[in-house]
Amino acid sequence: MPFVFFGQTDFEIEDDYILFEDAATGEPVLVYNDSMAVRGFDFKEHFKISFPDGLKPEYFTDYHYQIGDATYLVDNGCGVVLQFIDNTFKRIDNSFRHRNQYQGVPFVKDSTMYLYGGYGLFTFKNILTKYDFERKEWDRVQMKNKDVIPPSNKNFYCQTDDKLFVFAGQVEDIDNPNKSYSAQNILWNLDINSLEWQKVYKHKFYSYFKNIDNINSVNIDGKLVLLKYEINEIDFLNNKINRYYFSDFSTIKKIIYHKKSGYISYIYNTSVNKLIAKSEPYESFRGEFVSSEPFYVSKQEKFNLSTTYVFIAVFVVGIFVLFTFYIKKTKTKLKEKSILYDIKKQHFSYNGKPIEISNPYKKALLKHFMENGEHYIMLNDLNPLLQNNGTENFSTIQKRREILLKELKNEFSIILGISKDKVFSIRKNKYDKRLKEIRLEVRIQKK
16 A cells, blocks of 8 residues: 655644645645745745735735746735745736736636636726736736626636636626625636637536535646535536545635645644644545536537426426415415514514514624525534634634524524524534534524
């Protein structure tokens, strides 16, 4: 059996870290605690590091490019370009901090850095920019069908040899420019060579992921890997989403893939809110196979007409048969034991009577439970909703969480006339028995 190496940090990592791969060696590099860095799969080779004047580590967490053996870090909003060479950062641009393309889609074409979409200067973008190494500036690039794909940011994306797949970003709410919502279930395909967009498929992402918050992603050998409670590999070319368990479940904060070695390096959060960096083979990180399903429905797929007609006929007959049963059983049940949430007025009510919730933390918890519906939530995932400021320790937040959940349990028991133990369900995480998950058993309906 071949020897498998695992490396892990044994020092404190603060929130403003940068994790990337050195293209020249294929090793991970972790910049931590502002002026310190460490490299290697064992995270043992420490060295001092600094940034050019006026620049900070937190400006360079998102866009990391590799062209040959060269490694480049680009400002999170586009503009400034740093090259990592000989354990130092060298600024190579004549640009400035654009602040114009945050959370965009980076990719490489013909040894050139490109950046699509993003958000900045109060607008969502569907522009494409590229870096000119000779002029040391960024230029706007003309695309075909540029008005078809809506401006967006926070897209999931994956680059294969000649295609860039993009989906599930955030688009502007035209009724309220300060808000955004999830894009339609369209899988977009950019031809890397011609720079032409095609709206080719309808994806099933929203069916598989009811809550898309806190999903980490990494491109591995032409596949997009999404990490949440399971490992999900999306193979766009073969139209598959394969699910796997974690070998050892962790709350992943950042992950990168090392193509030369097949290793991954990642930052994860422990149960006591400590950040740890680790390297291991992807094959050992990925656990038991769970299932495989299609990820999208082709726009060009043709359905058998006779089957469609049979389905329609069965549906029409069935809807009349089930209509009365559905109304009596489902609607009555919802009315009796459901809490209503008025989106416009932003208040909760039961049986027409308002439920007074003055505590903002408690209201935030209820909204979070409402958005997750029947899905269990990691107890620790509730903590960010309950932070008063960045200086509170884990114990303070945990105590606040316990008090609020206890109060909600008592209040809902009285309001709904049900036992306290029927308000919440709590279980152990199936991947890590040390972690607990919670689900609100009381339905909250939006209106």
